Amino acid sequence: MIKFALGRLLQAIPVLLVVITATFFLVHSAPGGPFSADKAVPPEVIKALEAQYNLDQPVWQQYLNYLGDVVKGDFGPSFKYSGRTVNELIAAGLPTTAELAFYAMLIAVGIGVLAGVTASLRPNTMQDYVPMTAAMIGICMPSFLLGPLLVLVFGIYLDWLPISGWGDIPGDKILPSITLGTGYAAYIARLSRGGMLEVLSQDYIRTARAKGLSEPLIIVKHALRGGLIPVVAFLGPAFAGLLGGSFVVETIFQIPGLGRFYVQAAFNRDYTLILGMTVFFSTLIIVFNLLSDMLAIWLNPKLRQEIRGTK
Amino acid sequence: MKTFVSPSLLKTTSGNTYSRVGYSLLTLILLLLVGCGTSENNVSNGNRDNILHWGNGTEPQSLDPQIATGVPEHHIITAVMEGLVLKDRKTLEPIPGIAESWTISDDGTIYTFKLRKNAKWSNGDPHIAQDYVWSWWRAMQPALGNLYVYMLFPIKNAKKYYEGEIKDFSDVGVKALDNHTLEVTLTNATPYFLQLLDHYSTFPVHQATIEKFGTADQRGTRWTYEGNLVGNGAFTLADWKINRRIVVEKNPLYWNAKNVRLHKIIFYPTENVTTEERMFRAGQLHVTNDIPADKISVYQTKSDSSLRLAPYLGVYFYRININQPHLADKRVRRALAMSIDRDQLTKNIVKAGETPAYAITPPGTIGYQPPRQFNFDPEAARQLLAEAGYLNGEGFPTTEILYNTNEAHRKIAVAIQQMWKEHLNIDIQLLNQEWKVYLASESAGQYQISRAGWIGDYVDPNNFLDLFLCGGGNNRTGWCNEEFDRLILEVAPKAKTHEERLAIFTQAENILLGDMPMLPIYIYASKRLIHPSVKNYDSNLLDQPSYKDIYLESPMEAAKKDTNL
Numbered sequence: 001m002i003k004f005a006l007g008r009l010l011q012a013i014p015v016l017l018v019v020i021t022a023t024f025f026l027v028h029s030a031p032g033g034p035f036s037a038d039k040a041v042p043p044e045v046i047k048a049l050e051a052q053y054n055l056d057q058p059v060w061q062q063y064l065n066y067l068g069d070v071v072k073g074d075f076g077p078s079f080k081y082s083g084r085t086v087n088e089l090i091a092a093g094l095p096t097t098a099e100l101a102f103y104a105m106l107i108a109v110g111i112g113v114l115a116g117v118t119a120s121l122r123p124n125t126m127q128d129y130v131p132m133t134a135a136m137i138g139i140c141m142p143s144f145l146l147g148p149l150l151v152l153v154f155g156i157y158l159d160w161l162p163i164s165g166w167g168d169i170p171g172d173k174i175l176p177s178i179t180l181g182t183g184y185a186a187y188i189a190r191l192s193r194g195g196m197l198e199v200l201s202q203d204y205i206r207t208a209r210a211k212g213l214s215e216p217l218i219i220v221k222h223a224l225r226g227g228l229i230p231v232v233a234f235l236g237p238a239f240a241g242l243l244g245g246s247f248v249v250e251t252i253f254q255i256p257g258l259g260r261f262y263v264q265a266a267f268n269r270d271y272t273l274i275l276g277m278t279v280f281f282s283t284l285i286i287v288f289n290l291l292s293d294m295l296a297i298w299l300n301p302k303l304r305q306e307i308r309g310t311k
Numbered sequence: 312m313k314t315f316v317s318p319s320l321l322k323t324t325s326g327n328t329y330s331r332v333g334y335s336l337l338t339l340i341l342l343l344l345v346g347c348g349t350s351e352n353n354v355s356n357g358n359r360d361n362i363l364h365w366g367n368g369t370e371p372q373s374l375d376p377q378i379a380t381g382v383p384e385h386h387i388i389t390a391v392m393e394g395l396v397l398k399d400r401k402t403l404e405p406i407p408g409i410a411e412s413w414t415i416s417d418d419g420t421i422y423t424f425k426l427r428k429n430a431k432w433s434n435g436d437p438h439i440a441q442d443y444v445w446s447w448w449r450a451m452q453p454a455l456g457n458l459y460v461y462m463l464f465p466i467k468n469a470k471k472y473y474e475g476e477i478k479d480f481s482d483v484g485v486k487a488l489d490n491h492t493l494e495v496t497l498t499n500a501t502p503y504f505l506q507l508l509d510h511y512s513t514f515p516v517h518q519a520t521i522e523k524f525g526t527a528d529q530r531g532t533r534w535t536y537e538g539n540l541v542g543n544g545a546f547t548l549a550d551w552k553i554n555r556r557i558v559v560e561k562n563p564l565y566w567n568a569k570n571v572r573l574h575k576i577i578f579y580p581t582e583n584v585t586t587e588e589r590m591f592r593a594g595q596l597h598v599t600n601d602i603p604a605d606k607i608s609v610y611q612t613k614s615d616s617s618l619r620l621a622p623y624l625g626v627y628f629y630r631i632n633i634n635q636p637h638l639a640d641k642r643v644r645r646a647l648a649m650s651i652d653r654d655q656l657t658k659n660i661v662k663a664g665e666t667p668a669y670a671i672t673p674p675g676t677i678g679y680q681p682p683r684q685f686n687f688d689p690e691a692a693r694q695l696l697a698e699a700g701y702l703n704g705e706g707f708p709t710t711e712i713l714y715n716t717n718e719a720h721r722k723i724a725v726a727i728q729q730m731w732k733e734h735l736n737i738d739i740q741l742l743n744q745e746w747k748v749y750l751a752s753e754s755a756g757q758y759q760i761s762r763a764g765w766i767g768d769y770v771d772p773n774n775f776l777d778l779f780l781c782g783g784g785n786n787r788t789g790w791c792n793e794e795f796d797r798l799i800l801e802v803a804p805k806a807k808t809h810e811e812r813l814a815i816f817t818q819a820e821n822i823l824l825g826d827m828p829m830l831p832i833y834i835y836a837s838k839r840l841i842h843p844s845v846k847n848y849d850s851n852l853l854d855q856p857s858y859k860d861i862y863l864e865s866p867m868e869a870a871k872k873d874t875n876l
Binding site: 030031032033035036037038039040041042044045048049051052077080081082083084089092093148151155156159162163164165166251252253254256257260261264267268269 | 370372373375378380453454455456457458460474530531532533535536552553554555579580581582583585586587589590592593595745746747748750751752754764783784785787
């Protein structure tokens with residue numbers, strides 16, 4: 001297992017290098033620079049600013065410098081937010097975004113698995129159709145629609161919940177977490193239904209039934225472990241997706257997370273911030289994919305054997 | 312070890328597991344909901360504790376007055392710093408700030424400011440005239456990248472020093488005669504000079520603090536962060552949580568502290584205008600930065616007193632690239648200008664209190680009324696277009712309107728496209744580009760007609776007319792008229808009286824409108840929602856609040872007062 005993990009981590013290095021290189025040259029080739037503005041900027045000011053941020057050097061030189069800094073874990077200063085480093089901006093937004101992603105994940109897994117398993121127990125009956133229809137609606141409903149709807153109903157008309165902020169007013173974390181988690185809950189519901197249906201038709205389940213075990217015991221003890229493998233495999237990318245994809249929810253609910261920086265950085269041509277965020281998210285995606293693969297291996301004896309076989 | 316579990320027991324257990332999860336979830340949600348019946352909110356708490364909750368648009372990029380450029384930065388900087396003069400919150404006339412008085416020499420070139428003896432920095436250091444000499448020296452260091460350095464160019468030799476023509480700063484016209492007397496010598500009489508001194512780029516900065524965190528001309532040091540920033544304004548920076556909030560607290564050392572009634576102001580970065588409006592409705596903000604366009608009519612029909620629309624010192628216009636062969640003819644440009652129905656546009660498309668513009672300078676700018684050379688007159692427009700060789704629009708090349716991607720700009724462009732088709736029978740295409748791409752295209756002259764807007768930095772026609780000086784960075788149309796330049800740069804500064812100066816501007820603006828390298832469309836309006844408890848907030852042309860004067864009064868207190876009367 002350790003060898004497998006190390007191998008995968010080594011593979012990640014060229015992947016990251018490609019990501020950095022592609023992003024670096026893409027952002028530098030986009031029209032307009034970080035210092036252009038509506039009001040004309042005198043050429044001497046542009047020159048002074050470019051010198052301060054080493055943008056007056058040839059692009060390849062900047063690229064090599066950047067690679068050197070990234071290896072040291074230094075993403076450089078932000079161009080837009082004067083005096084802030086990219087590391088500082090990531091550190092400021094990450095806890096909030098991670099917390100939001102965590103709650104959204106809890107909701108997604110809690111509701112998704114419950115709905116999926118419930119549906120799989122009586123396929124093609126109302127017990128299946130109702131949660132699956134709900135899941136289909138959940139998948140189709142974008143967060144920029146669901147968020148404002150929840151705000152209107154629970155925030156404005158019923159006046160039960162705060163509609164913006166994060167950790168400022170009690171209860172202000174509920175609506176954003178639900179908004180972000182719903183789409184994933186729906187997806188997990190469909191995955192766990194599929195996984196469970198497959199497992200429930202396996203021979204060993206039939207054996208368990210023949211032995212006279214109760215249905216709940218069969219489901220909880222024997223079926224869930226196999227049936228949830230697709231869900232587990234999905235969790236890693238899902239968590240990375242929640243972290244990186246929270247932009248819309250952060251904007252709707254005025255949440256000081258990372259997502260807002262990411263999009264603003266692109267609009268502002270804040271080169272270092274775009275690059276820093278991209279490298280950071282790429283690393284997260286790689287790590288979470290690895291973790292979910294390892295979890296899947298641990299859950300699935302077949303895969304464990306395969307890995308041992310390749311030794 | 313094997314444990315025997317009775318199947319019936321398991322059944323109930325797992326059945327219970329499901330319901331237990333369900334109950335726990337419900338309980339959790341209910342628990343979280345408790346206390347959220349939001350009778351208590353920022354506004355009611357703020358009214359009680361004198362804390363103003365302010366929607367501020369975006370996260371500020373810097374609070375260094377010599378680096379910052381945006382309006383959100385402006386709102387925070389003016390809370391924590393102050394210049395030599397302030398502006399009357401209604402008329403915007405200069406009133407004493409850090410300078411308690413000043414004299415102007417007869418020829419209008421020498422200003423002598425007497426600084427308040429009780430003015431102090433927020434760390435207790437005395438505030439002296441030398442602070443201005445140092446601050447303005449810093450502002451003129453090219454490496455600092457101060458985009459507003461031109462605000463100081465009326466000062467004698469300032470431009471030459473900035474451009475490196477002279478090396479010795481003592482030749483620049485700013486001198487500390489003693490600790491409390493500052494003498495500023497200008498190149499020419501500049502009637503709007505006092506207006507500039509309320510702009511944050513001319514504010515003094517605290518030398519020792521800046522030098523503690525870096526060199527004077529170094530960008531991006533940490534001197535503007537909470538705990539570090541030393542200012543001279545009515546408030547001090549207490550907290551700065553990135554993308555969350557900026558808190559300023561009343562400064563007890565401020566020279567006029569006894570008249571400051573707010574204890575705190577909390578600025579929120581409210582990028583999403585729809586969310587901001589909802590925050591206002593939920594009582595989380597006293598003042599919003601903007602209003603979603605489609606909500607304005609809702610507030611208007613309810614005649615909600617929170618809605619505040621006021622004229623704003625800015626003009627929305629289209630630049631015309633006169634290097635395009637078919638747009639080089641001024642008759643074509645005038646025809647385009649005359650076939651835009653601005654009344655319809657402002658009433659039915661932008662709808663937020665904007666007024667039609669027929670000149671580049673907003674009316675009423677220090678008493679200036681811009682000339683009006685044309686009206687909406689499709690008949691005359693067609694005539695002009697025919698004279699230029701495009702009878703009934705035939706043969707007129709398809710022309711492109713460039714705008715930065717934004718729904719409001721698109722709507723306006725579509726309306727103008729239709730108006731020109733209807734009145735002139737010419738074909739217009741729309742091209743939207745992302746903001747920075749659009750800026751690059753416009754500066755490079757790669758456009759035919761391009762959307763633009765200009766917000767005044769100070770209240771003077773000069774600030775609008777000098778956009779169109781030959782080869783100026785903000786001109787971007789290719790238009791150049793020597794007589795126009797002469798009037799703005801040489802004649803106007805030497806005018807003897809205010810009236811004479813305005814007459815010169817009228818003359819210059821007439822030249823501009825005669826050639827029409829741009830199409831004025833409308834004058835901006837400031838749009839805010841302001842809670843009724845916010846008192847002494849007067850809208851002015853610069854949309855510049857005077858925090859010192861603002862106080863909060865809950866509707867209940869107001870009612871109490873009424874009954875007592």
